[in-house]
Amino acid sequence: MFLVTIIIPCYNQGQFLQETLVSVYHQTYTDWECIIVNDGSPDSTEEIALDWCKKDSRFIYFKKENGGLSSARNAGLQLSKGDYIQFLDSDDLLAPDKLFFSVKLFDVDTTLDVVITDYNMLDIKNSQIKPPVYNISNVHFNFDTIVNQWDIDFTIPIHCALFKKSSMGNLQFNEILKAKEDWLFWIQFFKKSYNVTFINQQLVSYRLHEKSMTQSASYMVESQSLALVLIKEELSTAQYEAFLLKRLNFYKQKYLDNAFKYSNLKNSLTYRFALKVKSVFKNLGLLPIVKIILQKFRN
Known part of the structure; x- marks a missing residue:
């Protein structure tokens, strides 16, 4: 089996972190490590993270000074030992079979560099599951579409992807950007003409709430x-x-x-x-x- 590293950056999202870590714990693919990066969060993040580390050694806790989302993800990349990388924000969720179906496709086609799945939206205010903002099932993912159609025709929430670590090389998130860092990351990734496939199932959930950075x-x-x-x-x-x-x-x-x-x-x-x-x-x-x-x- 291949090891999947799940990287969760955390800053003042303690109220959602518990549910996020539960979604990791319930993955049907069990060969994973989950690096929880506390980006100087003053809330309950540390308490929740350390509690999970006691329950399951696959959870790893790392605390750093506040440096922003990109900095926290990069810290997780530096600590990662996995063959594949799964990014997951501390307020979002993975469906139980997300890793299983993604890794399975890598097993079938060893030339793949990234597997992308569909997603849904969790509307906390109205307690509803909504369809995604963009329909990405018909998108032809390549360098040109990522550059020219992003935010116009589609975006890809970063947790939709499972990346092959060897394909990423030394690629990291630009720490100057406090948002839209994922767009630049995707552009740099696809600049090398990577082989991608899509799973037309909503295997991740993007949470909408008032504290969300995109609001x-x-x-x-x-x-x-x-x-x-x-x-x-x-x-x-x-x-x-x-x-x-x-x-x-x-x-x-x-x-x-x-x-x-x-x-x-x-x-x-x-x-x-x-x-x-x-x-x-x-x-x-x-x-x-x-x-x-x-x-x-x-x-």
Whole structure:
């Protein structure tokens, strides 16, 4: 059997951690280690984690100073001993057969580098299980679609994937990004044309709640702006121009949609995001590129 390393970064999600670890414990595939990374959390995370470590030696606890989600995941990667890597946020859940079905596919096809499964949404406020935000069952996962269609046609929650560790090499999450770090990670992973397969079953659950990082509009706007800049390093000049053109076209349409819906545009998320993107590009000397692309767009 192959060892799977499950990496769970934790910061102030103690109220959900217990249920998350239960979902790990109930995996039908039993050859795993679960590294719980306490990212300087002042809540009940440590108590819950240490209790599970006493119950089952497969749970491993590591405490560090607060450095953000990417930093915590990278710390888990440094400690991992597994042949495969499963990322799992401390408020999300794995279905019992998630690891079993994923590892089975790796056994059948040894050329695979990542197995992706479908997911559902847990709405805590309304106590409902909802379908995913995006239908990823028809997505052709490759470098081009990850770059150009992310956040437009689909996203992939990181816990949907089981990665072959040898395929990841030294790849880590960019610690400058406090959100959208998964987008850049996927781009860098698929840059090497990795072999991927998809399991059309909802084997993971993404939890929606008020403390979720994705519920903070300003946080996500700032991170997405920075991600647009960092992605430049992964693309050729022509690819980056085409990428920005598609994004600007998308944001323009959203802006027009908001203009139709709202009278006060300056309070809209799209408007604030556009201002943030402009500011970041200007500070990094990329505004001339954007102006050239905008001119092409006008023509």
